[in-house]
Amino acid sequence: MRIDLHTHSTCSDGTDTPRELMLAAEGAGLAVVALSDHDTDAGWEEASAAVGETGVALVRAAEVTSSLHGGSHHILSYLHDPARLAPLLEDNRTLRPRRARAMVEALAADFPITWEAVLAQAGDPDTIGRPHMADALIAAGVYPDRTAAFAGAMSKGSRYYVHIEAPTPRMVVEAIVAAGGVAVLAHPFMSGRTAPLTDEEITELRDVGLFGIEADHRDHSPSERVRARALANLLGLAVTGSSDYHGAGKPNRLGEGLTEPEVLERIEAAGHLDVIRP
Ligand code: AMP
Ligand code: FE
Numbered sequence: 001m002r003i004d005l006h007t008h009s010t011c012s013d014g015t016d017t018p019r020e021l022m023l024a025a026e027g028a029g030l031a032v033v034a035l036s037d038h039d040t041d042a043g044w045e046e047a048s049a050a051v052g053e054t055g056v057a058l059v060r061a062a063e064v065t066s067s068l069h070g071g072s073h074h075i076l077s078y079l080h081d082p083a084r085l086a087p088l089l090e091d092n093r094t095l096r097p098r099r100a101r102a103m104v105e106a107l108a109a110d111f112p113i114t115w116e117a118v119l120a121q122a123g124d125p126d127t128i129g130r131p132h133m134a135d136a137l138i139a140a141g142v143y144p145d146r147t148a149a150f151a152g153a154m155s156k157g158s159r160y161y162v163h164i165e166a167p168t169p170r171m172v173v174e175a176i177v178a179a180g181g182v183a184v185l186a187h188p189f190m191s192g193r194t195a196p197l198t199d200e201e202i203t204e205l206r207d208v209g210l211f212g213i214e215a216d217h218r219d220h221s222p223s224e225r226v227r228a229r230a231l232a233n234l235l236g237l238a239v240t241g242s243s244d245y246h247g248a249g250k251p252n253r254l255g256e257g258l259t260e261p262e263v264l265e266r267i268e269a270a271g272h273l274d275v276i277r278p
């Protein structure tokens with residue numbers, strides 16, 4: 001049974017609509033897919049409606065932005081009660097346009113880019129991020145694709161980069177747990193991170209209810225996957241794998257990282273919502 005627990009749609013920075021994502025999941029031979037847009041549940045309804053048509057089961061999820069010591073940390077929330085997590089997600093969505101405006105202002109001094117052009121690339125201005133700025137630069141002929149843009153002006157080290165000052169990982173895990181969700185640390189060990197979480201910080205997250213760590217992810221090298229599994233074993237945390245599919249926006253392909261059925265069973269047992277099955 002192929003289970004991919006981390007994907008994005010046009011409701012954040014993916015390029016497939018939620019329905020297109022479900023069709024792509026069927027095409028990739030997935031039995032279960034989680035839709036985990038950045039800081040929003042907006043794609044759940046459309047994806048749910050495609051479960052019957054595609055025969056792919058849906059895990060309703062979100063990837064919540066947090067930050068600590070100037071580093072950005074993504075925390076997956078599975079099967080939470082949307083009403084109870086809404087205040088946190090809404091707060092995060094107010095941070096994004098403000099930060100994007102600051103970046104676009106700086107970019108406009110050197111590149112043919114405007115706020116309107118970036119908005120035109122984003123489905124919802126509240127989930128706007130660097131991928132949409134990248135798309136505006138691509139449309140203006142500055143870069144051929146997002147990969148090139150992220151190697152250039154969209155990189156963390158670039159002079160145009162503005163950090164998103166979001167709630168701490170601890171606050172986010174606590175909010176997810178309080179909302180009946182299951183919290184999993186997304187790709188924590190990818191190299192090149194600013195201020196990566198320490199083992200002690202991850203232990204603290206375990207102590208406030210973190211459920212698991214994403215290990216099998218494209219941005220983790222073989223040794224980083226080993227490290228993720230070892231730490232999960234040490235702390236009694238579950239291990240997940242996923243593609244982090246963004247449609248045409250990234251090379252990541254559906255099903256390239258997978259999660260064990262037994263882990264999904266535990267996520268469903270702990271989560272407030274059920275998995276939607278065909
Ligand atoms: P932001 O949250 O606005 O800082 O943007 C981060 C997002 O950029 C992540 O969610 C990734 O999906 C995306 N991203 C990061 N690196 C790349 C890359 N090399 N190519 C395409 N998208 C990327
Ligand atoms: Fe993304």
Ligand code: FE
Pocket residue numbers: 063074186187
């Ligand atoms: Fe992420």
Ligand code: ZN
Pocket residue numbers: 006007008063244
């Ligand atoms: Zn993601």
